Amino acid sequence: MRLLNRSAGRISRHRRGPVAGLVVLLFGLLLTGGLYTVLDTAFVPAQADEQTMSDEELVAEGRELFLVGCSSCHGQNAEGLATVREGQVKGPSLVGVGAAAVDFQVGTGRMPMARPEQQAPRKGVVYNEEEIAAMAAYVASLAPGPAIPSEEDYSLEGLSEEEREEAIVRGGQIFLTNCTACHNFNGSGGAMPRGGYAPNLKGVEDRYIYEALLTGPQAMPNFSNGNLSPEAKRDVIAYLNTIEDQPEYGGFGMGGLGPVSEGLFAWLLGIGGLVGFAVWIAAHTTRTTRTPHLEEGAEA
Structure with missing residues (x-):
C-alpha cells in the first residue's frame, strides 16, 4: 500500500508540472488532427468526385447540343470554319471565348444564325436555360475564357x-x-x-x-x-x-437619335411645310377675268 501511495503521489506531482500540461496539449492536437484527416479522406473526395462527374456530364451534354446545332459553322471541335470564297470565315473559332460569350449569343437568340454573312440580330431563343448552360460549359472546357x-x-x-x-x-x-x-x-x-x-x-x-x-x-x-x-x-x-x-x-423624342433626326424633322416638316404653303397660296391667288383696255385708235 505504501508503494502504491508513493507511485500515485509521484504521478500526481508530474501531472501538475508544466511539462505534463504541454504533453497533454500536444497529444490532444495530434489526436484532433488525425481524426480530421481520417474524416476528410473518407468524405470529401466522394463529394468532389460527385461534383466532377456532374460537370463532366454537363460538358458532355453541351457537346452533343453543339454538334447538332453549331458544328456546321464552327467545326466539330469549335475550331471554326472558313468558306471557299475569298477566305471568309463561316464560323469563327470558339476556343477561348468563354462561357459568357455563349450565354450572350445563344441567350439573346443571335445564335444559331440563319445567314452567317449578315450581322446576327436578336431574335427568339431556340434553347432553354439548361441547354444554354450545358453548351456554355462545353465551350468553357475548351480553353480559359470569361465566365458568366x-x-x-x-x-x-x-x-x-x-x-x-x-x-x-x-x-x-x-x-x-x-x-x-x-x-x-x-x-x-x-x-x-x-x-x-x-x-x-x-x-x-x-x-x-x-x-x-x-x-x-x-x-x-x-x-x-x-x-x-x-x-x-x-x-x-x-x-x-x-x-x-x-x-x-419634350413630348416627342423622335427616337432619341439626336441632331440627325431633329434636322430631318425641321427640313421636311418645317421648311418643307412653309414651301408647300407658299405654293398653295400662289396657286389659289385671285385671278381677274376682265380683258385689258385697248388703246384708242388700235384695231380691235
Whole structure:
C-alpha cells in the first residue's frame, strides 16, 4: 500500500508540472488532427468526385447540343470554319471565348444564325436555360475564357443612395466617352459601316449588357476587366437603366437619335411645310377675268 501511495503521489506531482500540461496539449492536437484527416479522406473526395462527374456530364451534354446545332459553322471541335470564297470565315473559332460569350449569343437568340454573312440580330431563343448552360460549359472546357457573371457583378444592391448616385455619374461619363459613337447618346443604337448597326440598348437585360462589354460581340470592341473594371461595367449598366426610365420632357423624342433626326424633322416638316404653303397660296391667288383696255385708235 505504501508503494502504491508513493507511485500515485509521484504521478500526481508530474501531472501538475508544466511539462505534463504541454504533453497533454500536444497529444490532444495530434489526436484532433488525425481524426480530421481520417474524416476528410473518407468524405470529401466522394463529394468532389460527385461534383466532377456532374460537370463532366454537363460538358458532355453541351457537346452533343453543339454538334447538332453549331458544328456546321464552327467545326466539330469549335475550331471554326472558313468558306471557299475569298477566305471568309463561316464560323469563327470558339476556343477561348468563354462561357459568357455563349450565354450572350445563344441567350439573346443571335445564335444559331440563319445567314452567317449578315450581322446576327436578336431574335427568339431556340434553347432553354439548361441547354444554354450545358453548351456554355462545353465551350468553357475548351480553353480559359470569361465566365458568366453573377447578379452581384452588375447590381447596385448593398450600396447607399449616395454611392448609387456616384456610380450612375461614373457610368454616364464612361458611356458618353466610349459608347455614344455607335450606340447614340440615348442608347438607341444606329447605323454602322459595311451594313452593320449598333443595336438598341433599351430593354436589354443587365446580364447581357455586362457580357457584351466583357466579350465584345461582332463589331463591338472588347472591354475586358483589364481595361474596364467590373465596377465600371456595373456603373455603365446603372446609367443605362436611368436613361431608360427617364421621360421625354419634350413630348416627342423622335427616337432619341439626336441632331440627325431633329434636322430631318425641321427640313421636311418645317421648311418643307412653309414651301408647300407658299405654293398653295400662289396657286389659289385671285385671278381677274376682265380683258385689258385697248388703246384708242388700235384695231380691235
